[in-house]
Amino acid sequence: MRDNILSNRVNITTMTTVKSIYVDKNSSLREPTADEYNVLATLYKNRNLTKKAIDCYSKALIYQKSKFGFLDKKTINSYLNLADAYAEDGSNQKALKLYIEVLNISEKIFDLNHPQIANIYRKMANIYFEENRLENALTLYKKALDIRIKQLGEEQVQTATSYQELAYFYASTHEYELALPLFEKAVEIREKLLKINHPDTATSYNNLAMCYYHLFEYKKAYNSLNIAIDIRKKIFEPNDEILLSAKKNLQEIKKYINREKKDRYLSFLKKIFGYKSK
Numbered sequence: 001m002r003d004n005i006l007s008n009r010v011n012i013t014t015m016t017t018v019k020s021i022y023v024d025k026n027s028s029l030r031e032p033t034a035d036e037y038n039v040l041a042t043l044y045k046n047r048n049l050t051k052k053a054i055d056c057y058s059k060a061l062i063y064q065k066s067k068f069g070f071l072d073k074k075t076i077n078s079y080l081n082l083a084d085a086y087a088e089d090g091s092n093q094k095a096l097k098l099y100i101e102v103l104n105i106s107e108k109i110f111d112l113n114h115p116q117i118a119n120i121y122r123k124m125a126n127i128y129f130e131e132n133r134l135e136n137a138l139t140l141y142k143k144a145l146d147i148r149i150k151q152l153g154e155e156q157v158q159t160a161t162s163y164q165e166l167a168y169f170y171a172s173t174h175e176y177e178l179a180l181p182l183f184e185k186a187v188e189i190r191e192k193l194l195k196i197n198h199p200d201t202a203t204s205y206n207n208l209a210m211c212y213y214h215l216f217e218y219k220k221a222y223n224s225l226n227i228a229i230d231i232r233k234k235i236f237e238p239n240d241e242i243l244l245s246a247k248k249n250l251q252e253i254k255k256y257i258n259r260e261k262k263d264r265y266l267s268f269l270k271k272i273f274g275y276k277s278k
Contacts, residue, residue: 033155034063034074038081050089057082070105079105083123092127095149095212099124115158118147122165129169141166158188164204171207176214181206202231206246218256225250 032040041056061078068075083098103120110116125140145162152159165184187204193203205228212221229246236243 004203031063032059034060034067034078038078040087041081045085045088050085054082054085054089057085071109073109076106078100078111078114080120080123087123087127092131096127100128113147113151115151116146117208118144118151118158120161121147122162125165125169129172134169134173138169141169154185155189155193157190157193160186160193160200160204163189164207166205166210171211171214173212176211180208180211183211196227197231197234199231199235202228202235205231210248213253218253222250222253222257225253 010093027277037056037060041053041060044050044053044056055127057078061075061082064072064075064078079102081096083095083102086092086098101122103117103124106114106116106120121140121144125137125144128137128140141162144165145159148156148159148162164186167179167186170176170179170182183204187201187208190198190201190204205224207219209225209228212218212224225246229250230245232240232243232246
């Protein structure tokens with residue numbers, strides 16, 4: 001609790017400082033720069049004041065376009081900041097419109113296989129997925145992964161994220177056989193780069209467990225979920241909702257394992273002694 005109070009004080013102090021630089025030496029108001037708007041927007045976003053963040057990001061974008069034009073990296077970053085804020089606010093269509101605009105701009109600046117293009121693809125894919133436009137989402141998830149593998153290589157955190165997103169897409173459409181190797185790859189990369197006790201590694205193990213469960217690989221599901229829980233025990237409080245939910249799922253998987261053991265034992269008795277269960 002003390003850390004939260006301290007954090008809020010720091011944010012409020014920082015916001016006051018940022019606002020104060022809008023006043024020049026003659027105490028006359030001036031228009032904030034794009035960088036100042038972006039700082040304010042980030043602070044608002046961190047405090048879940050999304051509407052105010054959107055307003056600041058919008059003003060930063062206007063400033064960047066007027067000063068640097070459309071074909072500039074700073075303008076592209078402002079587009080992405082604003083689009084991300086809209087997406088976080090649930091305004092998917094506004095976000096998608098901006099992502100498409102910034103994609104068209106980026107294609108004139110960057111190579112079509114540039115990691116920035118991949119980043120925009122996956123952001124658009126996330127919205128298409130939420131809007132149930134699955135064919136569009138799948139195409140862009142694949143494109144993003146392909147670019148990241150080519151440009152960044154297999155052993156990169158961003159590449160692991162693309163593996164994870166494509167895997168989750170397949171799992172959500174019940175194509176678990178396609179999802180499984182992608183989840184396994186995400187686990188492999190994240191465990192190597194982020195180490196075992198990172199929350200993203202825990203998420204990958206959790207998703208892998210879910211996939212094994214739906215493929216009736218209960219022992220593998222149990223082992224993967226157990227690893228995820230061990231990691232989360234070091235990160236979350238004992239009564240954390242995510243941790244409690246994972247423990248509940250672990251017990252459910254354990255029931256299936258015990259049932260499988262019982263079925264195998266009864267099958268053995270039947271085969272050897274002609275035993276029939278009542």
